[in-house]
Amino acid sequence: MTASRIDRRAFSGSTLAAAAAAVFPMPALGAGSSSRVVVIGGGFAGTSCARELKKIDPNIAVTLVETNRIFTALPMSNSVVAGLRKIGGQQFEYRAITAAGIDVAFAAVKAVDPQTRQVALVDEKSLSYDRLVLAPGIDLRWDAIPGYDRAAAEKMPHAWNDGAQVDLLRRQLTEMPDGSTVVMSVPVAPARCPPAPYERASLIAHYLKTAKPRSKLIVLDAKENFSMQRLFQNAWKELYTGLLEWVPLSSGGQVVSVDVASKTIKTDFDSYRANVANIIPPQRAGGVTALAGVADRTGWCPIDPITFESKQQANIHVIGDAAIAGALPKSASTANSAGKLCAAAIVQLLAGGKPRARELASACYSLLAPGYAISITAKYRPVDDQFIEIEGSGEISPLEAPQSRREEEAKLADDWFTQITGEVFG
Amino acid sequence: MASALINVPKKAKFGDVIEIKTLISHIMETGFRHSTTGVPIPRDIITSFVCTYNNEEIFRAVLYPAIAANPFFIFTTIATESGTIEFTWQGDNGFLATASATITVE
Numbered sequence: 001m002t003a004s005r006i007d008r009r010a011f012s013g014s015t016l017a018a019a020a021a022a023v024f025p026m027p028a029l030g031a032g033s034s035s036r037v038v039v040i041g042g043g044f045a046g047t048s049c050a051r052e053l054k055k056i057d058p059n060i061a062v063t064l065v066e067t068n069r070i071f072t073a074l075p076m077s078n079s080v081v082a083g084l085r086k087i088g089g090q091q092f093e094y095r096a097i098t099a100a101g102i103d104v105a106f107a108a109v110k111a112v113d114p115q116t117r118q119v120a121l122v123d124e125k126s127l128s129y130d131r132l133v134l135a136p137g138i139d140l141r142w143d144a145i146p147g148y149d150r151a152a153a154e155k156m157p158h159a160w161n162d163g164a165q166v167d168l169l170r171r172q173l174t175e176m177p178d179g180s181t182v183v184m185s186v187p188v189a190p191a192r193c194p195p196a197p198y199e200r201a202s203l204i205a206h207y208l209k210t211a212k213p214r215s216k217l218i219v220l221d222a223k224e225n226f227s228m229q230r231l232f233q234n235a236w237k238e239l240y241t242g243l244l245e246w247v248p249l250s251s252g253g254q255v256v257s258v259d260v261a262s263k264t265i266k267t268d269f270d271s272y273r274a275n276v277a278n279i280i281p282p283q284r285a286g287g288v289t290a291l292a293g294v295a296d297r298t299g300w301c302p303i304d305p306i307t308f309e310s311k312q313q314a315n316i317h318v319i320g321d322a323a324i325a326g327a328l329p330k331s332a333s334t335a336n337s338a339g340k341l342c343a344a345a346i347v348q349l350l351a352g353g354k355p356r357a358r359e360l361a362s363a364c365y366s367l368l369a370p371g372y373a374i375s376i377t378a379k380y381r382p383v384d385d386q387f388i389e390i391e392g393s394g395e396i397s398p399l400e401a402p403q404s405r406r407e408e409e410a411k412l413a414d415d416w417f418t419q420i421t422g423e424v425f426g
Numbered sequence: 427m428a429s430a431l432i433n434v435p436k437k438a439k440f441g442d443v444i445e446i447k448t449l450i451s452h453i454m455e456t457g458f459r460h461s462t463t464g465v466p467i468p469r470d471i472i473t474s475f476v477c478t479y480n481n482e483e484i485f486r487a488v489l490y491p492a493i494a495a496n497p498f499f500i501f502t503t504i505a506t507e508s509g510t511i512e513f514t515w516q517g518d519n520g521f522l523a524t525a526s527a528t529i530t531v532e
Binding site for chain 1: 498
């Protein structure tokens with residue numbers, strides 16, 4: 001079994017090298033005196049990593065590669081869907097990053113060659129690196145739900161990966177008449193931000209309750225259990241009885257196909273006609289990880305938990321949602337912490353040192369209604385090649401709590417967002 | 427009684443191969459686990475699933491502790507005549523669940 005895995009890896013390595021030879025006809029230029037780190041992906045993970053690298057060692061030449069000039073933060077975007085926030089409040093520019101001495105290249109990546117350590121951009125530029133950091137986030141799997149492709153997402157938005165989609169879902173909810181049926185589908189794990197679909201369900205239900213009370217939300221879930229489940233379900237009972245129906249896997253919640261023309265969502269046992277459909281498809285690591293040969297058969301990228309270096313390619317690190325590392329959740333908070341730890345490890349590796357294992361903290365807030373939030377926090381540490389949750393480090397909002405506690409957490413959620421976006425993009 | 431979901435085509439042409447799906451909510455406790463205090467958790471599984479088509483058995487499965495919670499079956503049969511397709515799940519602790527559907531064969 002081990003032998004066949006090595007064979008497979010050796011094979012994919014050689015095909016990659018062959019493909020790369022065509023893209024990089026010229027040999028790389030000689031290295032300068034300082035080390036070069038290229039970071040691909042300007043989200044919470046990549047931007048945090050780029051800034052931390054420059055902060056620890058200003059002599060490192062850091063290039064951040066990102067396709068969008070404006071970053072749309074997805075934490076709190078469910079509030080945009082429900083009309084509680086404006087999309088503008090989610091958007092950030094890269095000015096502060098440039099000002100910090102980081103070279104920001106707005107271009108898509110065409111190829112990565114791990115052998116010659118070069119990244120080819122679509123604008124024909126080529127970047128050499130000593131260490132490459134991949135932080136591309138997730139890609140949606142367009143092959144996972146028959147009938148759900150990119151064109152379908154213009155009618156049945158996923159609202160999961162960009163601001164325009166969040167806006168589209170908001171608009172569809174605003175335009176639908178009262179008495180409508182909203183259908184939401186929740187994918188299997190692993191997926192970006194485990195509690196987010198349930199936060200979204202709560203906030204859509206809040207919108208229905210306040211603006212379209214004869215409407216209904218049906219949540220079709222490919223899972224049986226989810227993060228903070230009892231807290232969510234208690235709140236749904238308290239706030240949204242009759243408005244929100246959750247259909248788990250064991251009740252036939254797994255979506256097997258969609259039909260855009262009739263706005264029909266099919267499960268194994270039923271079919272649902274929706275006025276507004278929000279389909280969150282299964283996910284995998286962002287496309288550039290496949291170009292670099294760091295994603296495995298699961299579609300995600302296994303990494304060393306101390307250095308965040310890929311287990312499949314030397315000198316390439318993977319952070320944020322694209323990485324798979326034991327218990328580490330795919331959240332903005334984790335991405336931010338991982339970005340910083342990875343930067344510190346890279347600086348040590350470049351100096352010939354050996355990074356040591358460090359703890360990583362994660363915090364995740366979910367808003368269930370205005371002035372009503374819950375949270376889950378935990379710390380993780382590398383053990384036996386994986387991140388494990390440190391026993392007793394986690395804290396979750398209590399099941400029974402006065403409204404004042406929920407209000408306080410809603411305020412903390414706002415503060416957290418201001419703090420993290422300020423730290424990463426300000 | 428546990429909730430069972432079934433999906434049988436309402437109509438089929440004579441001789442068609444039809445697909446049947448069933449899903450039943452069940453914990454499928456293996457009997458091999460212990461509680462946090464070390465007490466063994468007794469086995470509680472579904473042990474058999476039978477499907478009949480106008481009283482003739484067309485599908486049977488014997489289930490063991492290795493089967494995951496909420497057993498889900500998909501199987502096919504040939505539409506031969508209009509009638510009733512019935513499903514029975516039996517298991518530990520006197521577990522019994524049934525469901526049925528009618529099919530019109532043209």
